Amino acid sequence: MSADELVREAASRAHAAHPALLAAAPEALDAALTAAADLVERERGTLLDANAEDVAAARASSTASAMVDRLVLDEQRLLSLAGALRDLAALPHPPAGTPIRDLPEGLVVVERRVPVGVVGATYEARPNVTLDVASQLVKSRNAGVLRTGGAALRSAQAIVDRVVAPALAAAGLDREVIQLVRTADRAAAVALVSHPDLVPLVVVRGSGETTRALGREAARHGTRVLAHADGGGVLYAHRSADPATLQRLLRAGLDRLGVCNRLNLLLVDEGAWDSTVPAVTSVLADLGVTTSLPPHAHRLGHEWALDEGREATVTVAAVSGGPAAAARLADRETSGIAATVCAEDAAAAREFLAAWTGTGGFWNATTRLLDGAKLLGAPETGINVDRVPGPRGPVTFRDLALRQFVVAPRDVPFDWR
Amino acid sequence: MSADELVREAASRAHAAHPALLAAAPEALDAALTAAADLVERERGTLLDANAEDVAAARASSTASAMVDRLVLDEQRLLSLAGALRDLAALPHPPAGTPIRDLPEGLVVVERRVPVGVVGATYEARPNVTLDVASQLVKSRNAGVLRTGGAALRSAQAIVDRVVAPALAAAGLDREVIQLVRTADRAAAVALVSHPDLVPLVVVRGSGETTRALGREAARHGTRVLAHADGGGVLYAHRSADPATLQRLLRAGLDRLGVCNRLNLLLVDEGAWDSTVPAVTSVLADLGVTTSLPPHAHRLGHEWALDEGREATVTVAAVSGGPAAAARLADRETSGIAATVCAEDAAAAREFLAAWTGTGGFWNATTRLLDGAKLLGAPETGINVDRVPGPRGPVTFRDLALRQFVVAPRDVPFDWR
8 A cells, every 4th residue: 555545544544433532531541541551561572672673774774873862762761651651641631611601591602622533643763752642642532643754663563553552442442543654655744744634633743844844745735733843942131131040041941952942042132242242152162062153154043953963053143122122033033932031120021021922932941941741741742833823832632622612501511521 | 016915015014013013002902992983983974985986886897786785884884883893892801821830940831822913814895894803803912914805995995094094093003003905806815825924824704615715725825714615504303302492493593594604404313304304394494495305416514505596495314323423424514613403312412512523512502603792702703614723613803812831930920911
């Protein structure tokens, strides 16, 4: 079968299995997650064997060592995956229905959350993501079609066949709910975003040109994508910034260099340029990070995390016109993923945050907090940076729902599952 | 200038004017709406004159009389528009920021609503919609680019120039915030959905093939559209339905025939077919409505409201397998706009509503309630039927916002405008 046929077949199976999931009790969903945690532990030999084959094949084909690193499962990572499943099982389910308004004749309007149905996910060759996404879909009552980077296909198959499917079955749910597209063919990613009638929503993990191209392809077909092809955190140092706080934010924003919410662009309040830049340069040098000072030979928002070999760089630029102008500049020049204002002056912080329209705004706190677990206490399905209403910023299982209004008699209790 | 250039120019002006709107106090927004209501009354002579020119031109070009009807403004309609503006001004603003979680180190996470920025709207030649949409955009702090059907262009210009712009100025806001695309060229509608960098979100009013084609065009460019090309309410008559309730729902569902949420498809519980259909046929005949009985020469969800000359028809079909099967059939065969279950048996009603994933579900209440004003007490910007997270069903000014997470010190009070 072609990649497209495989995707369509997987989507049809997921569709067929979904009604039973829709009708399941919340306890059954959480029981499936707990069963999956047990199975990760019990089946870890099988999982590690399958993963070892992936890793050997990747090494044999001279895959970059950073990619191999992300591919490797070990005992420790498996245990932490099992822990994450138990944590997710313990999280409360959002209310399925919330009464919002009384109507005449004894009626009430209830705003209800309906699962999307079949949600797609495509991601790089990281075995943990298969389990991550599968568990979040189950928790949110969605069926799923998962597509992993080919290098992790054996690991993903083992995870779905030995953990996810039997865990669903153990909880009395349909094991077909979570489908893996069983091909290493990259065309499967394109196919997944090409059938909105079967898969209306696709989480696209990863960043850079591959993600950007998938986003364009999805748009062409009318598939909604949750993605962030581009990231890059901004830090605006206001003239009222406390030097120690600024130093702390620089360090916290650069604890990892390959991530989308790291410090990428430092905007320095024009009036404070001379007093700020030497200290900044020295802290960055201490971290082994180069400062790209004006005049810049690149776009102001150029994302260093995606610039292989030059990840250890931060752009530094002066900005005039005060906090609102700085926020608008950050909005215009970056993907809008996250920005921090470093200021002791509360009015300046307010002015910056009021004008900033990106997905996360931080006052004297690092953009690295833009993360589902850190911000919201729930693992993130992905990060979305589009500028339309709907899930934006860190997307969690709570966001994978459709809005529905129900009108019913006020005096009849309903279980709005 | 071409239609495309006009749209891009209007969007640029709206963009340039938006920051001041973003910074305005809620009271200023409501003052602009109240000023607009006063101006509708004060300028009614001018508005009626401009409208009379549109109407005369439409009549001269032999426009269908139903279309001319929708084009006509009169004293009464203007007064009711002024009333609607005052009602909107009186509605509370949704909280701009809601604290959702405490973080360590004295920080709090606030979920904040950020206006979209520049929102587009394209609609048929109905002068009232210009005022409707403009006022909702102002209330939600969004700038706008409006495009009306060409037959109402003079009326729309008078509304924008004599009411909207001076009302904004009177409230100390930038009159450029609401832009009208001043051309009757239909290409302007396509242009409006073709520049997501300038106008990321477009409300497309109206239904049928024009809307469907605009939706496809928007998707191709990556513009998010809020629209419902297709409608058609469903009524499922369970075997436990009370005949008097069923009759009431039939009548209520057919009080108007040209609207998207009217009764279009009646699904009759197989076991109750013989006892139900004669009564239904007689009620419908009394209303002058034809029943399309099986075997059907059309798709089950065929929308009669869009079938010129045959609007007074309702499809009637038997459905087996119980309430959940009926809900799934309705989901599959219709746009999912709205469905009613008519049942005395609460378990049957629950089963139907639990399986129905459309935008509105009703128990012994008419699908005609699927309307912003009736359901939510706020005028609707449009109705959206897509199957992805975000505003769905009746969309109101409250929905025209982006999600943003802000992290700030817990002990510093913020005005999250």
